[in-house]
Structure formats: structure tokens, C-alpha cells
Amino acid sequence: MLPAEIRGRLKIRDGDRVAVRVEDDGTVSVRTRDVAIKRLRGMFKHLATPGQLASDRLIAERRREARMDDRRFEKWVAHRRRSGKRR
Numbered sequence: 001m002l003p004a005e006i007r008g009r010l011k012i013r014d015g016d017r018v019a020v021r022v023e024d025d026g027t028v029s030v031r032t033r034d035v036a037i038k039r040l041r042g043m044f045k046h047l048a049t050p051g052q053l054a055s056d057r058l059i060a061e062r063r064r065e066a067r068m069d070d071r072r073f074e075k076w077v078a079h080r081r082r083s084g085k086r087r
Helices: 004-009 033-047 054-083
Strands: 018-022 028-032
Touching: 018 033, 028 033
Parallel strands: none
Antiparallel strands: 018 028
16 A cells, blocks of 8 residues: 555555566656556557557468468378388
8 A cells, every 4th residue: 555645646546556666776666557558558569560450460370380380291291102101
């Protein structure tokens, strides 16, 4: 629980969730959850593709990888058949 004076200076309202971070040098930073989320979004903004969800990109990438794996496996099976190897 933060004292009222500190909450007032940081513009933290009753019931707000905060993120507290203690640095190696003992410095303490306190941010509201909303401020912490905005900061994180800003840090990862460069990874976003406008108009496309990250989950959609991930699914598409996994499908491409699966197709590549299938092709590699088919080539391996064909090679084994040509060389007459079993098991």
C-alpha cells in the first residue's frame, strides 16, 4: 500500500494496479498498469504489421514451416525408395 501523498504525486487512484520495479542500484520505479502497458506496446510497436494480427502472422509462418517439413520428408522417402533402403 502506497501512502496517499505518493499516490497523489504519481496520479495513482485507489484501486489502480501498479508495476513496481527495483533496479540494481536501488532505484524504485512505480507505474500504473496502464502506463506500463503503453510503454511495452511502444517498445514492440516496430514488430507490428498494420492490418494484421501477430497471431495470424504466426499461424501463417507455422503453416509455411509445416509445408517445408512435408516436402523434406517426401524427398527423404523418395530417396529411400530409390536407394532400396527399408527401415
